[in-house]
Amino acid sequence: xxxxxxxxxxxxxxxxxxxxxxxxxxxxxxxxxxxxxxxxxxxxxxxxxxxxxxxxxxxxxxxxxxxxxxxxxxxxxxxxxxxxxxxxxxxxxxxxxxxxxxxxxxxxxxxxxxxxxxxxxxxxxxxxxxxxxxxxxxxxxxxxxxxxxxxxxxxxxxxxxxxxxxxxxxxxxxxxxxxxxxxxxxxxxxxxxxxxxxxxxxxxxxxxxxxxxxxxxxxxxxxxxxxxxxxxxxxxxxxxxxxxx
Numbered sequence: 001x002x003x004x005x006x007x008x009x010x011x012x013x014x015x016x017x018x019x020x021x022x023x024x025x026x027x028x029x030x031x032x033x034x035x036x037x038x039x040x041x042x043x044x045x046x047x048x049x050x051x052x053x054x055x056x057x058x059x060x061x062x063x064x065x066x067x068x069x070x071x072x073x074x075x076x077x078x079x080x081x082x083x084x085x086x087x088x089x090x091x092x093x094x095x096x097x098x099x100x101x102x103x104x105x106x107x108x109x110x111x112x113x114x115x116x117x118x119x120x121x122x123x124x125x126x127x128x129x130x131x132x133x134x135x136x137x138x139x140x141x142x143x144x145x146x147x148x149x150x151x152x153x154x155x156x157x158x159x160x161x162x163x164x165x166x167x168x169x170x171x172x173x174x175x176x177x178x179x180x181x182x183x184x185x186x187x188x189x190x191x192x193x194x195x196x197x198x199x200x201x202x203x204x205x206x207x208x209x210x211x212x213x214x215x216x217x218x219x220x221x222x223x224x225x226x227x228x229x230x231x232x233x234x235x236x237x238x239x240x241x242x243x244x245x
Contacts, residue, residue, distance in 0.1 A: 002014050002167060002168060003015075003097055003100065003167075003168055004053065004093055004097070004168055005017055007060075010056065010060075011053055011056070011093045012053065012056060012057040012060055013044070013051075013053050013054050013057040015043075016040065016043060016044055016054060016057045016058070016061075017057050017060070017061070019039075019040060019043060020032070020040055020057075020061040020065060021061075021065070023036045023039075023040075024065055024066065030066060031065075031066040031067055031068050031071070032061070032065055032066065032067040032068065032071050033068050033070075033071055034068060034070040034071045034074060036071060037067070037071040037074050037075045038074070040058065040061065040075075041058070041075065041078055044057070044058055051096050051099075051100075052096070053093060053096055058075070058078075062075060062076075093168070094168070094179055094195050094197075094203045094204065095195065095203065095204045095206075095213075095215055097163075097168050097179070098181065098193065098195060098204070098206075098213070099213050101123075101124070102123070102208070102211050102213065103211045105121065105123045105124075105211075106210055106211035106241075106242060107211070107242065108121040109121050110242040110243070123183070124161050124163070124181075124183075127161040127162055127163050127181075128159060128160070128161055129160055129161065129162045130160070131143050131158065131159065131160035135160075135180075136196070136199070136200030137200065138196060138200040138201075138202065139160075139180050139182065139196050139200050142182040142194045142196070143158055143160060143182055145222070146158045146182065146184045146192065146225070149225050149226070150184055150186070150225065155186055155187050156184055156185055156186035156187060156191065157184070157185055158182065158183075158184050159182075159183050159184075159185075160180065160181070160182055160183075161179075161180070161181040161183065162178060162179070162180055162181075163178070163179040163181065164178060165178050165179070178197065178198035179195060179196075179197065179198075179203070180195070180196040180197070180198070180200070181193060181194070181195055181196075182194040182195075182196075189209060189210050190207070190208060190209045190210075190230070191207075191208045192205075192206065192207060192208065192221065192222075192224075192225070193205075193206040193208055193213065194206070194218075202218070205217065205218045205221040205222070206221065207221050207224055207230060207231055207234055209230065209234055209238055209241065210241045210242065210243065211241060211242060212234060212237055212238070212240065212241060214230070214231045214233050214234035216231060
């Protein structure tokens with residue numbers, strides 16, 4: 001199932017949306033109960049934090065579904081700080097999708113590590129494509145830049161992925177379908193990520209450390225290739241990784 005569902009141009013978390021709707025379908029008095037509200041909120045937390053898409057989904061469920069008074073009062077307190085990002089759209093949703101996929105990948109690797117098992121989990125094997133094929137100029141430039149700066153210097157690897165839009169969100173137009181990802185991994189735990197849509201429009205430039213991603217402008221992010229180091233925000237959050245906790 002797709003991670004996101006689009007309703008009237010707004011992106012929502014598909015699993016959370018379906019969960020909320022299922023709680024009122026032929027169950028009890030057809031309203032979200034206090035226990036249901038807690039369940040929805042905890043599911044949105046996803047063990048770590050609530051993303052902007054999950055916040056928007058909770059607000060949608062709050063406005064569109066019937067709630068008991070107790071459930072409404074409880075969730076209203078939580079929703080007081082759940083303000084949706086006015087700029088949420090294609091760029092944000094693709095970045096969130098990538099962050100979630102990267103977090104899931106490292107979570108699986110971490111579980112193997114805790115169990116003293118040699119992990120056979122690899123990132124996006126099903127989406128890996130030939131980087132040497134004919135590509136839009138912007139994507140080709142991204143691959144060539146990192147190949148020359150990182151892979152030819154023998155301290156990392158550049159991979160190209162293509163993710164079908166149907167995997168990311170339901171309801172998007174055909175013209176916008178597809179996500180290209182240029183992912184760079186070093187001999188350590190860090191790397192870079194650059195995202196593009198099918199028309200090669202830029203969707204995000206990021207510096208990564210294990211499952212953490214810091215998004216920024218193209219040139220400042222790429223500057224860390226030559227200068228090493230990390231954005232301050234990323235460096236300050238390194239203890240928040242699965243291995244750092």
